[in-house]
Amino acid sequence: MKKNGLFAGVMIVSAGKFILMAVNFLTIVILARLLVPRDFGVVAMSSVFLNVSNVLIDSGMAGSLVYQKDVEDIDKNTLFWFNIFVSVVLYVILFFSAPVIASFYGVPILNTIIKIIGLSIVIHSTCFVQNALLMKDLRYRDQTLITILSAIASMIVAVAMAYAGFGVWSLIAQTLSSNIVQVFLLFMFVRFIPHVDFSFKTLKKHWDFGSKLLGSSLLNIVYTNMYVQIIGKTVNVHTAGFYQQARKLNEFPRNLIQYPMDKVFFPYLVKSSDLRKDCSSIFKKTVLLVIPVLVCLSLEAENIVKIVLGDKWMDASWMASLMFLGTIGASLESVNRSFIKASGNTGAILKNDLLKRAINIVVLLISLRWGVKGILVAFIVNGFIGWIMNSLVLCKIIGGTVSSQIGYVGLLFIVSATSSAFVMKFMPEYSSCSLTVFVHMVSFLGVCFLLLFPFFKKDFICVAEKIFRKVKR
DSSP, X not given: XXXXXXXXXXXXXXXXXXXXXXXXXXXXXXXXXXXXXXXXXXHHHHHHHHHHHHHHHHTTHHHHHHHOSOOOHHHHHHHHHHHHHHHXXXXXXXXXXHHHHHHHHTOTHHHHHHHHHTHHHHHHHTTHXXXXXXXXXXXXXXXXXXXXXXXXXXXXXXXXXXXXXXXXHHHHHHHXXXXXXXXXXXXXXXXXXXXXXXXXXXXXXXXXXXHHHHHHXXXXXXXXXXXHHHHHHHTOHHHHHHHHHHHHHHHHHHHHHHHHIIIIIHHHHHTOSOHHHHHHHHHHHHHHHHHHHHHHHHHTHHHHHHHHTOGGXXXXXXXXXXXXXXXXXXXXXXXXXXXXXXXTOHHHXXXXXXXXXXXXXXXXXXXXXXXXXXXXXXXXXXXXXXXXXXXXXXXXXHOOOHHHHHHHHHHXXXXXXXXXXXXXXXXXXXXXXXXXXXXXXXXXXXXXXHHHTTTSHHHHHHHHHHHHHHHHO
């Protein structure tokens, strides 16, 4: 894919992600006013089992389909039926484990919730192959449209049920309806009709590539969801609900960063003729967006929570502020992970993640003595540890130095800190929270742009010219 095709892909995916974020934003705004923190906490505590199951079903083999140059029918059929089989096994295990899980957390309703929401595991297992094929063929518009339509449908279902007084079950229905619509649309767009055809030889071929990604993804999913589980167990489900809402706000910028990495950059880098140069260029541009935006969001977290969630959720504001900062390191960690994945060295990813997550868990366990604040500080520290460790592995594989990444990140932090100081010193607080956020963000980003322009002049001009050409067409 040519670079202008890469830029077009990023623009399409990013635009679609903005629309999806708008839909999810509206959903959060409405549901936050109809439901209570405990509802979100209970669902958050059950979601880890779904996330782990989905990783086990995929087994990293969707990435193998994208990485493999020639995909035949036997590849598609083998992975499709393998995913179905694994999903059914996992659902049966989850079904009979539900009473034990509910008893462990002391939340009886989890027993029924896990049994019902667990059905999404089987439903979702039918669309892993189709998703991989869309990604492999670089069909960004179709991927984006499917995601948006499923989000809109699930929003309508969830809001309608919440208005009708179904409480936590409206969140369960949101998950199930999203998966059902997504599966239906994927079968329409991809037109893949599975046949009863299976090959253990083919499965082994994909397993050799995907098993390393499976181990790595499993570690990441367990670790990421560990925070809300610990809060729910050691503090209470109510506080876990505040954490979950702060996490949802945090997911908007994080997904906007991660989504293009998975959907656009990975397929592009797999075909790259100069991986080191392309990774360096993408990292530089990613940092230019990630750090200023997340620092700005952290600065305005209290007003954002008040606007989006309402006054009853203000206890989530300081959590959101720290999580936005923690997402900087976590995002850069994910970027480097995608670069390593594109090199095909999935074994390096697994080995590094085993060591990395062991260190992260130690940091997290140490932080428990300081309660929820300590846990969130651990989130920030662990994000940066993960970034540095992934950077070290990447440099060993494709060359380069860690200091080059640290230099870019350091520059952006200095500029963002200076912009934050300017806003806090000179920008007033208005009676309207929306006006305050708007003025502060515009001022912050304006100062950032002025300070960064001398360093990134060519990049700014290049992006502006590409956007101008697209608009002109």
